[in-house]
Amino acid sequence: MTICRGARFFAALAAVVCLTACSGADAGGARASDERWPQWDESAGAAEVSAFMKVAVPEGATGVEGAVQVNPREDVYLLSFVTSEENAEGIAEDLRSEEPLEDRKVDLAPQGERFGHLGLPEPESLEGTRWVGVCPPCVGDERRSRMQWIEVYVQAVAEGRARVYLQAF
Structure with a gap:
């Protein structure tokens, strides 16, 4: 069960990282889609x-x-x-x-x-x-x-x- 919980944790972490990276935010806080x-x-x-x-x-x-x-x-x-x-x-x-x-x-x-x-x-x-x-x-x-x-x-x-x-x- 701990392996399964660990896998779910990393899957959730990967999803959060992906959503953050895919949001289009750059260092200045502007979004590419705002162009x-x-x-x-x-x-x-x-x-x-x-x-x-x-x-x-x-x-x-x-x-x-x-x-x-x-x-x-x-x-x-x-x-x-x-x-x-x-x-x-x-x-x-x-x-x-x-x-x-x-x-x-x-x-x-x-x-x-x-x-x-x-x-x-x-x-x-x-x-x-x-x-x-x-x-x-x-x-x-x-x-x-x-x-x-x-x-x-x-x-x-x-x-x-x-x-x-x-x-x-």
Whole structure:
């Protein structure tokens, strides 16, 4: 019986040690599970996002904003600027989508607050916004082979000017 009691004692001790070790507590008392996602990479801006997307911000563009949303599985790259409608159309064509820019229904729910981080409205919520998306590896775009998806929203903002919203992951 003493062997059995000793075995139960060590089993209970092992369970307590395991629970303590598995609780995620570190030396500072913070829990790994307390880490919140998504997070924003404060060191990344429009230049880094533009380089990743292989999209040149047109000369003379205004309101240039960029950010990287860090997620556990895949990061989301955001870039936005105002340029001529002609430049905006060219950027959309450069994505090599088989489909042209098309009107986007406003009743679609935004994919979280992404562009809101840049101080912009979510493009899915804007009237008159046109959209096209593409899987770069699916269309043989070697320049963007590191991306699974890239999309562009184009919103007319003034005579001959448009805000471009790009999102890639």
